[in-house]
Amino acid sequence: MFKIGSLFSGSSGNSFYISNSRGIILIDIGRSAKQIENSLKANDLNPSDVHSIFITHEHLDHVSGLRVFIKKYSPKIYGSLGTINELLSKNIINQCDNYHEINVNFGIDLEDIFVKSFRISHDCAEGFGYTIEFKNSKIAFCSDLGYISENVFNAILGSNIVFLESNHSIDMLKNGSYPVFLKERILSHKGHLSNGACAGILPDLFRRGTTRFVLCHLSSENNTPEIAYQTSLKSLQNHGLIENKDFEIRVAPKESMGKFKILI
Numbered sequence: 001m002f003k004i005g006s007l008f009s010g011s012s013g014n015s016f017y018i019s020n021s022r023g024i025i026l027i028d029i030g031r032s033a034k035q036i037e038n039s040l041k042a043n044d045l046n047p048s049d050v051h052s053i054f055i056t057h058e059h060l061d062h063v064s065g066l067r068v069f070i071k072k073y074s075p076k077i078y079g080s081l082g083t084i085n086e087l088l089s090k091n092i093i094n095q096c097d098n099y100h101e102i103n104v105n106f107g108i109d110l111e112d113i114f115v116k117s118f119r120i121s122h123d124c125a126e127g128f129g130y131t132i133e134f135k136n137s138k139i140a141f142c143s144d145l146g147y148i149s150e151n152v153f154n155a156i157l158g159s160n161i162v163f164l165e166s167n168h169s170i171d172m173l174k175n176g177s178y179p180v181f182l183k184e185r186i187l188s189h190k191g192h193l194s195n196g197a198c199a200g201i202l203p204d205l206f207r208r209g210t211t212r213f214v215l216c217h218l219s220s221e222n223n224t225p226e227i228a229y230q231t232s233l234k235s236l237q238n239h240g241l242i243e244n245k246d247f248e249i250r251v252a253p254k255e256s257m258g259k260f261k262i263l264i
Contacts, residue, residue, distance in 0.1 A: 002264045004139060004161070007031070007039040009216045009252035013061050016141060016163065016216075016252075017043070018132055022111060023051040026075075027130060027141045030061040033068035042258035048073055054115060055079035057124035057144060058086035067092050078102050080117070082126025104128065118155035121146040123190040131155060137264050139163070143217040146189035148201050158209050161262065163252065166199070166215035166232065167192035168222040176222050192217070195228050199235035206236065206247055212262070216252040225251040 007015040013030035017040070024045055029036055037047045053075050056062055070077065070093065077099040079087070084101050087093045102108060107116040114133040121127075122144040129142040129152065140156035143165035156162055173183055173194075186192050202213060215228050229251050236247055243249065253260060 002134060002137070003043075004262045004264065005043055006163075006214070006216065006252040006256050006260045007036060007043070008255055009218070010254045011061060011217070011219050011221070012254065013064065014143065014217060015039075015065075017045065018113065018139070019045055019049070020112070020134075022113075023049045025110070025113065025115070025132070026050055026053045028056055028062040029053055029065040029069055030063060031065050033065040033072065036065045036069060039255070039257055043256075043261065044258070050075045052076045052078060052110060054117075054128075054130050055083055055087070056120070056129065056141075057122060057127035058083050058090070058092075059124060059144075062144075063087065063092055070097055074098060076100060078108060078115075080104065080126040080128050083124070083128070086125045102128075116155075119151055120144060121149060121152075121189055123185065123188075129155065131159065135264070137161075143167075143193075145193040146191045147193070148197065153201065153204070156205070156210075159205070160210065160264075161212040161214065162205060162210050163214040163216050164198055164201075165193040165217040166195050166223070166228040166251075167217050168194055168219045169224075169227050169231075170194050170196065172227075173219075173222040178221070186222075192219070195223065195231040198228075199232040202232055202235050202247075203239045203241070206239075206241065211246065212248045212250075214250050214252050214262075218251065218254075220254065225253075 016027040117128040132139045138159045140159040140162045
């Protein structure tokens with residue numbers, strides 16, 4: 001049995017897991033190593049079973065626990081050349097660590113799990129999203145997007161479950177307290193995906209096989225779980241689809257502590 005879940009999600013830190021009898025894969029590790037350990041244990045998972053960590057990009061809300069965690073548990077680290085170089089330059093990893101540079105669109109075969117990367121648009125060195133394939137299932141992890149490019153759409157197409165960024169309400173952001181330069185960054189093609197942009201792509205994903213949607217990386221300042229959820233729900237309902245019959249929507253919480261699991 002495979003178990004997929006969210007440890008942390010949002011502007012203060014992000015980390016997701018996939019586990020089976022062979023061990024645990026993390027997608028990002030954006031909280032302290034101690035917080036990651038505690039959250040794994042709350043999910044009845046052993047931190048020492050983490051054998052691989054796939055990094056989407058070098059921003060701290062995705063890597064802040066990495067340095068301490070790898071010193072303690074020595075997992076393999078995977079990321080793009082640009083991301084690895086940034087992690088090395090910031091001394092988050094060093095030449096002695098077990099890191100691996102991966103090329104976009106090339107897959108990593110971890111016995112019964114196949115991980116494939118795809119390029120995302122974000123203001124980082126070389127950001128990746130990931131798809132995870134096992135048995136007859138495909139899971140996509142896709143956040144920190146300025147927009148849904150054709151490349152991103154094609155990469156996540158056909159996923160059974162999609163973890164997709166629903167970062168902000170445009171109205172809340174525009175009327176909020178952020179400085180102008182930060183608002184412009186978030187709204188740019190190298191920023192973050194709005195609720196509306198996220199919701200707009202869901203019917204197309206549904207038509208190609210996705211029935212379970214997880215909204216993630218919500219802003220704590222410019223969004224609420226209810227607004228994000230309702231925006232996506234209405235988009236799917238407007239196409240005649242019925243929640244809990246045709247599709248399921250969940251919002252990844254800021255901190256799950258064992259309360260967000262998907263079993264396959």
